[in-house]
Amino acid sequence: MAEVTLLGIAQDGGRPQPSCLMDCCKDISHDQISFPTSLGTNFQDGSKHLFDVTRNLGQQLKLWGENDPNHVWLTHAHFGHVDGLGLFGRETIGAKGIKLHVSSKMADLIHSTPQWSLMIEQGVFEIDMFQTGDKVQFGSECIEPIIVPHRDELSDMHAFIVRGENHSLLYLPDHDTWEETLDSYGCKLIRDWLDKLNIDILLVDGTFWSQHELTGRLQTEVPHPPVSQTIAHLGTRLPDDPELYFIHLNHTNPLYDKSSSAFRTVESMGWKVGIQGMKLTL
């Protein structure tokens, strides 16, 4: 069976977010620190896959209990998902021959970014390009990248389906709106889309609780479907529904607080908030 470890539940900025002086980050204790979202996966064939690479890679490998992932998969180029790539290079790990699975747009960006292209030249990474809908097989298990609409200043965005022998998980840390994502797959309902993809576990963009969470910044600059909208669309969890965990939480998100009404609402409807370090068997 494949085993997945959730290595972080924070949005790109982490928790506490640098320079935030508000209540959400003011008195964060050590055990409340959250790393940006990333996922470790062990397949039965012995391959070890890391999805997104954050600056907290050191702590995240400890959480995972692995030292040397041999496959890295990148969703997109926003900094929280890629800013740990350099840690595999000569200054730190000095890795060799890690397969770097990226889209062609992401590969272009890697080749045109001096720090990253140097790591390709030095043999730290070997680029392995995927296309949306590919099924990349590892023994009896596989990984399927699927494209989703998300701000694409630098690269496109792929979510990943991890298919084990018994369960299939969708890792979707970022997307812009449900309308656009569902539209691009010809679906009207989240349930229909998950059914079409044959998913039983969903780790999904829970960046903001509501539309009004960012003060002093237009939320249209950073579009994500709010959790309150996602659960309103889904309603209460039905017996055959997938398990759903919200991840990629902004530091302002009340779901960090288990005593908040937002957290109680999510749980009472049968949905969940991801826990850093939790393991799932597929």
Ligand SMILES: [Zn+2]
């Ligand atoms: Zn992100």
Ligand SMILES: [Zn+2]
């Ligand atoms: Zn904060």
Ligand SMILES: [Zn+2]
């Ligand atoms: Zn993003």
